[in-house]
Amino acid sequence: MTNFNGYASHEETEANGWVKFGMRLAVSAALHPFDYSKTLIQIGYEPIGARPGKSMLGRPIMLLPNIFQYAGHIKKVDGFYGCYRGLAPKLVGSVMSMVVSERVAEKLGLSDQESKDDSELTEEEKYVQFKNNLKRDIVLTVSGIVVSHPFHVISLRMMAQFVGREKIYNSILGSIVEIWNTEGIMGFFSGLIPKLLFDVACLVLTSSTVFMVDKYLIKDKVARSYNAGFTQFAFSSILYPLQVVSTCSSISGSRLMAGQPPIMPRYNNWVDCWNDLQSRRELKRGGSLFWRSQVVQSPIIATSAYAPLPKLARYQ
Secondary structure, three states: OOOOOHHHHHHHHHHHHHHHHHHHHHHHHOOHHHHHHHHHHOOOOOOOOOEEOOOOOEEEEEEOOOOHHHHHHHHHHHHHHHHHOOOHHHHHHHHHHHHHHHHHHHHHHOOOOOOOOHHHHHHHHHHHHHHHHHHHHHHHHHHHHHHHHHHHHHHHHHHHHHHHOOOOOOOOHHHHHHHHHOHHHHHHOHHHHHHHHHHHHHHHHHHHHHOOOHHHOOOHHHHHHHHHHHHHHHHHHHOOHHHHHHHHHHOOOOOOOOHHOOOOOOOHHHHHHEEEEEHOOOOOOOOOOOEEEEEEEOOOHHHHHOOOOOOOOOOO
């Protein structure tokens, strides 16, 4: 029940928020093997050889394993539980992000307010509501990413151990000590800038575009929901190279084989990483997870075109 002061309704709203957050965590945990596979693809690790094939236009291409085949390979090597390596710091980072970002927003006077239906608002009120919501979302996004990024780096490096079969990042505490001793505090924030750029740019562009399109072109509520999803997907695809750069920058320079030459160059910063991947046309690595291919440059495929892959053995 809701009392006259509205405390019960506030508590109920907060409880519903945590329930939704818990469901998102559960979905994230269930899909982690695919996130694991995508991470390895983004850093350029291809343990399964490509096979000859043809594109829809009949052009000869080399077909790479899709996300399901990649996840199956990880399971074959490390077993079922091995598919969830890196999940623990990922979940801890998500909880930290949720808690801290909400507190930061409240401190800045940007507490969550129920959005009113557009039919109840004037054009000026709609703009004010959009501006306030966008400001709050930016604060939530930036503060959440900053506080959770050290755990994101640990999670990525736990997964990248699959390449060299290391056991350096086996626990959250041990990983913290490893990064602190080898790279200092800046190691916890490797790849932070491109990740911030991706999330904030995607948020601002998506929100602004949806607001303008809904205001001038789309009036139907169902169509608006589809428009929001499509717009977010479109901008995420355009900005995807920043994700690849962030992942590679987070691993480069570590003691892992995946972050060392010849598998990965030592990057001075994320711009250096961007320039290197751009020169090799690999900024879109992992962008397509179901239909993965590469164009055949010549009839002879040189085996030296890729860094030699280490022999894989099951974790002890």
